[in-house]
Amino acid sequence: MKQVDLVILGAGPAGSAAAVTARRAGLSVVLIDKARFPRDKLCGGLVTGRCAAHLARIFGQAITEDLFDTRRNFEFFMQGQDLGRLDDVPPLHLTMRRAFDAQLLGHARAAGAQDYTGHRVSTLDLAQNRVTLDRGEPLSFKALIGADGVQSIVAKELFSRAFDPARVGFALEIEAPAQTATLATPIRIDFAAARWGYGWSFPKRGSTTVGVAGLHTHNPDMKPCLSTYLDLLDTGQGAKIKGHFLPFGEGKSRPGRGNILLAGDAAGFVDPITGEGIGHAIHSGELAALSVAHAIGKNKPDQALTHYRRATRPIRNAIIQARLLRPLIFAPHLQAFFARSFANSRSLKRNYMHLLSGETEYPALLLRVLTRLPAACWRNIRRKNP
Numbered sequence: 454m455k456q457v458d459l460v461i462l463g464a465g466p467a468g469s470a471a472a473v474t475a476r477r478a479g480l481s482v483v484l485i486d487k488a489r490f491p492r493d494k495l496c497g498g499l500v501t502g503r504c505a506a507h508l509a510r511i512f513g514q515a516i517t518e519d520l521f522d523t524r525r526n527f528e529f530f531m532q533g534q535d536l537g538r539l540d541d542v543p544p545l546h547l548t549m550r551r552a553f554d555a556q557l558l559g560h561a562r563a564a565g566a567q568d569y570t571g572h573r574v575s576t577l578d579l580a581q582n583r584v585t586l587d588r589g590e591p592l593s594f595k596a597l598i599g600a601d602g603v604q605s606i607v608a609k610e611l612f613s614r615a616f617d618p619a620r621v622g623f624a625l626e627i628e629a630p631a632q633t634a635t636l637a638t639p640i641r642i643d644f645a646a647a648r649w650g651y652g653w654s655f656p657k658r659g660s661t662t663v664g665v666a667g668l669h670t671h672n673p674d675m676k677p678c679l680s681t682y683l684d685l686l687d688t689g690q691g692a693k694i695k696g697h698f699l700p701f702g703e704g705k706s707r708p709g710r711g712n713i714l715l716a717g718d719a720a721g722f723v724d725p726i727t728g729e730g731i732g733h734a735i736h737s738g739e740l741a742a743l744s745v746a747h748a749i750g751k752n753k754p755d756q757a758l759t760h761y762r763r764a765t766r767p768i769r770n771a772i773i774q775a776r777l778l779r780p781l782i783f784a785p786h787l788q789a790f791f792a793r794s795f796a797n798s799r800s801l802k803r804n805y806m807h808l809l810s811g812e813t814e815y816p817a818l819l820l821r822v823l824t825r826l827p828a829a830c831w832r833n834i835r836r837k838n839p
């Protein structure tokens with residue numbers, strides 16, 4: 454039977470980042486994906502400054518014009534109300550996942566990962582450290598990284614379900630015909646386009662990606678939200694609608710077991726406010742591979758999770774802090790308050806943008822909000838009771 458140090462299941466951003474990092478650490482790596490690449494992945498394709506830094510460090514991947522449309526203009530709405538526009542935000546980059554993921558997989562192949570894309574796993578035996586592919590080939594491993602997305606079969610095997618249905622998000626998206634977009638065409642975010650969620654319109658050169666996302670429990674049927682949103686934007690009618698779960702801030706506190714680790718969406722590493730997941734996927738893929746390399750180096754693969762939990766603490770803490778802030782933005786009874794505060798405050802808009810770009814992290818933002826909240830609440834009470 455073929456034996457390798459590391460099997461990675463899933464060749465999305467998390468899997469490719471893990472593969473490149475593990476190869477750099479000298480491990481033998483098999484990278485399995487049920488899809489053949491290039492393949493589509495439902496996603497807005499917004500790459501933040503934080504994510505761009507991970508791309509450069511892990512893959513040596515620059516923000517190149519062939520892969521990204523860079524934007525510096527952003528506008529915010531809430532249920533049709535204009536909350537303002539910023540025209541000099543830190544750069545944000547829009548990509549199509551079909552090309553982006555294929556490019557990252559190319560880096561993993563070039564680093565020497567054995568490419569098993571286009572193959573499903575028929576059995577996954579975590580107790581025996583063995584996977585068998587659909588073509589009958591068994592593989593034995595010292596460690597395994599489940600980077601197989603929100604419906605992860607590795608997470609299901611470990612925890613009997615891939616995600617918590619009470620916490621997961623759901624998103625619908627379409628590709629609308631390209632606007633006559635220029636570099637100044639803004640990225641648009643609509644808070645409350647779905648309950649406990651938002652809508653987006655991302656103008657790219659080939660098409661405009663338009664979608665809505667929110668907590669699944671509050672939006673059991675998301676289609677009316679998308680249809681209202683498309684009417685509002687007057688675009689996309691008749692386009693093919695696709696849906697996908699989004700692990701909207703349910704970061705697993707134990708992302709794995711022993712020598713089996715989960716990375717990216719499989720671990721629930723998506724920002725509960727912005728919905729950003731690509732950056733966390735790449736970063737956690739890297740950390741998972743480093744943790745495996747460290748544990749194998751000490752001849753104790755079972756200790757990989759201990760290293761990984763320590764390494765991912767900042768990601769998991771950021772998700773917890775964002776979840777604490779989320780009601781201020783998304784709770785229906787606070788929406789009017791949020792809309793007024795956001796529309797009137799350039800610094801609030803800037804904080805949001807700096808968060809997206811990676812120039813502010815949640816601890817700093819949480820502190821800023823907590824120190825200013827009492828005064829804002831007091832102003833709100835006085836406005837209501839003059």
Ligand SMILES: Cc1cc2nc3c(=O)[nH]c(=O)nc-3n(C[C@H](O)[C@H](O)[C@H](O)COP(=O)(O)OP(=O)(O)OC[C@H]3O[C@@H](n4cnc5c(N)ncnc54)[C@H](O)[C@@H]3O)c2cc1C
Pocket residue numbers: 462463464465466467468485486487488494495496497498499500572573574600601602603604605606624625626664697698699716717718719722723728729730731732734
């Ligand atoms: C509608 C929508 C819009 C989004 N927009 C953004 C955005 O603009 N910016 C952002 O940062 N994030 C966004 N996200 C989140 C982002 O898409 C994810 O967080 C990111 O793709 C996670 O990467 P990953 O590598 O963990 O998983 P994935 O990208 O999902 O990759 C998982 C891979 O595993 C493979 N796989 C799955 N099951 C198996 C199996 N059984 N066997 C073998 N292979 C398997 C899949 O084929 C896939 O290639 C969005 C998500 C949605 C749903």
